[in-house]
Amino acid sequence: MKESYIDVLKVRRMAYEHIARIAYEDRPIDDIAKEVYDILPGEQATYRENIFRERAVMGERLRMALGLDARTADKTEAITDGINDVDVDTRIYNPPLVDVIKIACEACPENRVEVSNMCRACLAHPCVNVCPKNAITYTKNGSVIDQNKCIKCGKCVTACPYNAIVHTKRPCQEACGVKAIKSDEMGRADIDSDICVACGKCITACPFGAIADKSEIYQLVKALKSDRNVYAIVAPSFVGQFGKLTSPEQIFEAIRQLGFKDVVEVGLGADLTTLNEAHEYYNQVVPGKIPFMGTSCCYSWKLMIRKKFPEINDYVSESSTPMIYSGQTLRKRDPEGLIVFIGPCISKKLEALEDKVHSTIDFVITFEELMGMFLAKGIEPSEIEIDKEVMDASKTGRNYAVSGGVAQAVVNRLKEIDPDLKVDVENAEGLADCVKLAQLAKLGKKDGKLLEGMACVNGCIGGPGTVVSEMSTRKAVQQFSAKSDFESPYDNTNIPDEDKKGL
Amino acid sequence: MKVKICAGARCTMNSSENLAAAVEDLQRDLNAYMEKHEDHLEEFEIEFVNCLDYCKEDHYNAPVVVVNDKPILGATPEVLMERLTDEVFADRFDD
Numbered sequence: 001m002k003e004s005y006i007d008v009l010k011v012r013r014m015a016y017e018h019i020a021r022i023a024y025e026d027r028p029i030d031d032i033a034k035e036v037y038d039i040l041p042g043e044q045a046t047y048r049e050n051i052f053r054e055r056a057v058m059g060e061r062l063r064m065a066l067g068l069d070a071r072t073a074d075k076t077e078a079i080t081d082g083i084n085d086v087d088v089d090t091r092i093y094n095p096p097l098v099d100v101i102k103i104a105c106e107a108c109p110e111n112r113v114e115v116s117n118m119c120r121a122c123l124a125h126p127c128v129n130v131c132p133k134n135a136i137t138y139t140k141n142g143s144v145i146d147q148n149k150c151i152k153c154g155k156c157v158t159a160c161p162y163n164a165i166v167h168t169k170r171p172c173q174e175a176c177g178v179k180a181i182k183s184d185e186m187g188r189a190d191i192d193s194d195i196c197v198a199c200g201k202c203i204t205a206c207p208f209g210a211i212a213d214k215s216e217i218y219q220l221v222k223a224l225k226s227d228r229n230v231y232a233i234v235a236p237s238f239v240g241q242f243g244k245l246t247s248p249e250q251i252f253e254a255i256r257q258l259g260f261k262d263v264v265e266v267g268l269g270a271d272l273t274t275l276n277e278a279h280e281y282y283n284q285v286v287p288g289k290i291p292f293m294g295t296s297c298c299y300s301w302k303l304m305i306r307k308k309f310p311e312i313n314d315y316v317s318e319s320s321t322p323m324i325y326s327g328q329t330l331r332k333r334d335p336e337g338l339i340v341f342i343g344p345c346i347s348k349k350l351e352a353l354e355d356k357v358h359s360t361i362d363f364v365i366t367f368e369e370l371m372g373m374f375l376a377k378g379i380e381p382s383e384i385e386i387d388k389e390v391m392d393a394s395k396t397g398r399n400y401a402v403s404g405g406v407a408q409a410v411v412n413r414l415k416e417i418d419p420d421l422k423v424d425v426e427n428a429e430g431l432a433d434c435v436k437l438a439q440l441a442k443l444g445k446k447d448g449k450l451l452e453g454m455a456c457v458n459g460c461i462g463g464p465g466t467v468v469s470e471m472s473t474r475k476a477v478q479q480f481s482a483k484s485d486f487e488s489p490y491d492n493t494n495i496p497d498e499d500k501k502g503l
Numbered sequence: 504m505k506v507k508i509c510a511g512a513r514c515t516m517n518s519s520e521n522l523a524a525a526v527e528d529l530q531r532d533l534n535a536y537m538e539k540h541e542d543h544l545e546e547f548e549i550e551f552v553n554c555l556d557y558c559k560e561d562h563y564n565a566p567v568v569v570v571n572d573k574p575i576l577g578a579t580p581e582v583l584m585e586r587l588t589d590e591v592f593a594d595r596f597d598d
Contacts, residue, residue: 003521006579013516244510244520244551371516380512382553468520 008209016372019065023221057104065215067093070101089222093214096193104210107187118164127156175205177431199300199455200346200464224259232263233326235343237401237460240476246382254381267393269326270400271489275503276319278413291447299351301453327360338362344463366465394486403429403459407452430457507569511554519566525580
């Protein structure tokens with residue numbers, strides 16, 4: 001679905017590119033006022049009903065890309081209002097991370113069954129007769145549904161011989177696995193940040209591009225231009241994201257050309273997560289100290305359990321996420337350096353704000369944002385010549401990107417520890433499925449199991465910050481995984497022996 | 504029939520890979536149609552190519568697809584599929 005929303009993607013990605021360009025060219029941050037006209041030139045609208053609204057929405061989008069909150073129509077100060085506060089080279093955004101750009105929201109009707117003008121007011125009127133709530137009245141102008149009585153069962157929709165009755169749903173609400181989206185007083189989408197786990201699904205589901213997350217590319221570029229050493233750690237789903245002909249090695253070199261001192265695969269941290277989780281499972285679940293264990297790497301899954309099922313929060317692995325382990329490994333190499341996580345994931349931006357993570361990860365951006373930076377700096381990754389090999393992670397670490405890959409890595413490691421051990425695994429992909437799995441686990445129906453939760457369908461390759469479809473990334477990830485020299489995470493020579501001790 | 508799809512940075516950002524998916528979809532539909540009518544058509548041959556530099560002239564030229572050596576600038580799936588169906592059936596309506 002995401003890939004076919006071409007114009008929505010284009011609008012969002014243009015914003016990143018233009019913000020990065022202002023930062024790289026050292027232009028005053030106030031230039032976003034002019035940039036809106038550069039992005040949307042002319043007197044006629046391309047994407048919305050009129051050019052004024054189109055530019056106003058783009059203005060708010062650019063502000064969010066600078067890390068600011070989106071404003072409502074009653075607070076439209078100048079687009080540059082308060083902007084100097086974010087003209088820095090450190091992380092500045094605060095929650096809420098994901099928010100509705102209210103002036104772009106079309107207030108789509110929530111879950112409704114409606115009779116369209118295709119209704120012929122037929123003699124048979126089966127819609128009336130099949131309604132289990134007697135909610136439909138037949139009139140000479142057509143059937144009328146009493147919205148107060150309707151339970152949205154859809155029986156009338158199937159019964160109508162003219163396809164005249166439609167069941168419409170609000171796309172953002174449908175996409176939300178934790179039901180965090182309500183309506184405000186004007187009927188527009190409203191995200192309850194107490195419930196939201198920042199998976200980002202609503203961002204990609206909205207056909208009007210009215211939901212966005214905050215970015216910190218501006219501040220990152222400023223940091224890259226400072227005299228500090230900035231390192232990139234890149235999530236396993238990076239392969240294949242930047243063009244069909246671009247190799248992982250070219251992507252790494254392109255990142256270096258942006259001003260990064262060095263680049264490391266997050267697969268390295270994934271290897272440490274595997275070693276730790278396997279160790280934990282063997283010492284906690286096998287002897288029965290805890291009933292089951294949930295994987296730790298997907299932050300939205302972890303956050304969902306913390307918010308919705310606190311009773312089982314202790315049974316989620318205590319091991320750190322691949323992002324954190326990778327960050328810690330780099331931090332040891334250069335304690336003064338800045339560390340940037342680049343991934344397909346939006347919730348990592350929230351994870352990085354946690355007290356324990358704050359000092360390890362300095363910035364988080366997505367692949368989309370990185371692509372914007374390449375374009376802003378005129379880098380063409382597919383044409384870079386490089387013979388430096390990328391070899392930071394094991395085969396199973398590289399497979400973390402695909403759903404099932406995390407649990408598989410842990411199972412493989414457990415087999416190395418105890419070849420006779422039988423590990424029962426269950427996966428959930430998509431936040432709604434994760435909720436179901438957690439619910440059953442809470443009821444004691446998943447005891448003894450290793451539960452892998454992934455808030456995105458297909459795993460990280462289906463993340464909201466990806467550039468290309470999961471189908472094409474899946475293949476690229478598999479090929480890259482097969483190329484690793486390290487069968488097992490334990491063989492990974494990039495991990496210092498002291499970190500493997502006891503695992 | 505050769506369908507060259509640009510895999511450069513700007514074209515990739517503007518969903519050029521989605522165009523390949525559209526061509527594959529169209530191929531499946533045409534194959535099903537042809538099988539039903541016991542007929543055969545020339546197949547599409549997708550080739551990803553490096554940046555063709557059209558986007559350097561104007562950003563709005565991305566994504567670029569080249570069909571039978573003729574470029575489609577600012578390509579969308581619907582324009583591309585229309586063009587491909589026109590081309591692939593062209594010789595049938597010559598006279």
